Amino acid sequence: MQDALLCYCRAGFEPELAAELTDRAAAAGLAGYARANRGDGFVRFHAEDPQALTQALPWRSLVFARQKLTALADLPGLDPRDRIAPVMAALAGHGRWGELWVEHPDSEAGKPLSGLARSFGNALRPALRKRGFLSEKDNPRLPRLHVCLLDGDHLLLARGDPGDSAPWPLGIPRLRLNPGAPSRSxxxxxxxxxxxxxxxxxxxxxxxxxxxxxxxxxxxxxxxxxxxxxxxxxxxxxxxxxxxxxxxxxxxxxxxxxxxxxxxxxxxxxxxxxxxxxxxxxxxxxxxxxxxxxxxxxxxxxxxxxxxxxxxxxxxxxxxxxxxxxxxxxxxxxxxxxxxxxxxxxxx
The missing domain is CATH 3.40.50.150 (Vaccinia Virus protein VP39)
Known part of the structure; x- marks a missing residue:
């Protein structure tokens, strides 16, 4: 899993993002392949040299990716009574994190997980700090830990580089329409x-x-x-x-x-x-x-x-x-x- 990029996108546009990542990786001379399902709201792109890949594909250059992360672990089949222990085990040896974002795909399957994402984040954050995995206060100079819930018993762990990723959860800036605006456009x-x-x-x-x-x-x-x-x-x-x-x-x-x-x-x-x-x-x-x-x-x-x-x-x-x-x-x-x-x- 650590050989992959994890990119979020608009649900339904996974094939477009997969095609973009494949073409751009090939243009950079890097071998790789995409794993994507229409409607998931994310794409995983595996490469032989993930470090070279992330350098060749900066977030600001991508068209269909809302967010670009480096995948760390895929944790399926979790016991809902204890999701924290497997996360801790998977993070061992990965250093210290400056911030924690617990997210879910912006998809039909992902949106019902918003409440679980909030509650799990509230439980995981102090546990990470107790182990020394997470800084006491948000630190933008350290990498950001992303936990992406795919289901109640399945999550992905990923690393976000604050200088090469979207600065908003799920890569979505939260804007509100001003009442004086002539249209939603x-x-x-x-x-x-x-x-x-x-x-x-x-x-x-x-x-x-x-x-x-x-x-x-x-x-x-x-x-x-x-x-x-x-x-x-x-x-x-x-x-x-x-x-x-x-x-x-x-x-x-x-x-x-x-x-x-x-x-x-x-x-x-x-x-x-x-x-x-x-x-x-x-x-x-x-x-x-x-x-x-x-x-x-x-x-x-x-x-x-x-x-x-x-x-x-x-x-x-x-x-x-x-x-x-x-x-x-x-x-x-x-x-x-x-x-x-x-x-x-x-x-x-």
Whole structure:
């Protein structure tokens, strides 16, 4: 089990994550194979050299993985009256941990285990500290211990590197929809800015007074997020935009086709969440960079029902070709995404 990565994903997208890990490992010259079942909410990827694998596949580079961990042990057939003793035995010799997260897959089978995860964590945490396995206070400089409950008598143990893993349990940032948001789509952009940008990038790339375009803006969820950063937004859509946004003085509505509209000068940001063929969107987004119409962008690519990892690769290649220059590109299927991925691109 210690030769494997353990990656969480959206339930139903295990084949896509398995295909991504397999392709990326092969591209790095590393042999390995994936074990995945549709609907489980996680994938295990076994490799001959797990250390080289985790270095070749940093968490921030993965599209379909919400979380990336190094598997330590698979403990099936546990006695529900004493799950702690087998965990202690499995952790012997693995050093000290800075934090404990007891989780369950974000799946139909995993969600009913949330109560057990809380109670088991409350029992396990003091036991680990008594044995010296866990620091008295959370220590982000030490590796993080993940306990993933698959059933009442079955759990996985895994190691999380604080510098190369999601900083949220299950890899899911917990966001709440602001009552003033025009639509739930605002959560997608909020999560994208939180997940795809580093804290320093959010400070430097989202400054008051910047200018942006929101293509396919109606009813204005993404424009609303940018306006909350005091960024001036041109909302481009033939449909209506929330009046409160227009009253803010930060959002201007242009009733035009988002695929045809172009800015008069280079903008700091362009965002786009249009329901269109992903390849068409990818090419158009690349043209924005190729023509220097924007410096940074966040856009969504709606995926087909089959061969979704292959479609992601093709779209990112088309985007890079249309952009024509070096860009920093990060893509991920976010918690608030459905049959889509979100891409951040920056020319600086």
């Amino acid at each position: 605002a959560l997608k952009l909020e999560e994208a800015l939180l997940t795809l940008l580093t804290p320093r990038e959010r400070d430097t790339l989202l400054k008051p007074g910047m200018r942006a375009a929101d293509l396919g803006a109606a009813p204005g969820g993404w424009s609303w997020v940018l306006a909350r950063h005091h960024i001036h937004v041109t909302a481009v859509d033939n449909g209506p935009v929330q009046q409160a946004l227009l009253d803010s003085g930060l959002v201007t509505h242009r009733r035009e086709d988002g695929f045809r509209w172009t800015p008069e000068r280079t903008l700091d940001w362009m965002v786009c969440d249009m329901v269109e063929q992903p390849r068409r969107v990818a090419v158009r987004m690349g043209e924005w960079f190729g023509n220097e119409w924007c410096r940074h962008a966040v856009f969504n690519l709606k995926l087909p029902m089959k061969k979704r990892w292959q479609e992601v690769r093709t779209c990112l290649e088309l985007f890079a070709e249309a952009a024509g220059g070096p860009l920093d590109v990060r893509a991920r299927q976010l918690y608030h995404d459905r049959e889509e991925i979100t891409v951040f691109a920056s020319g600086t």
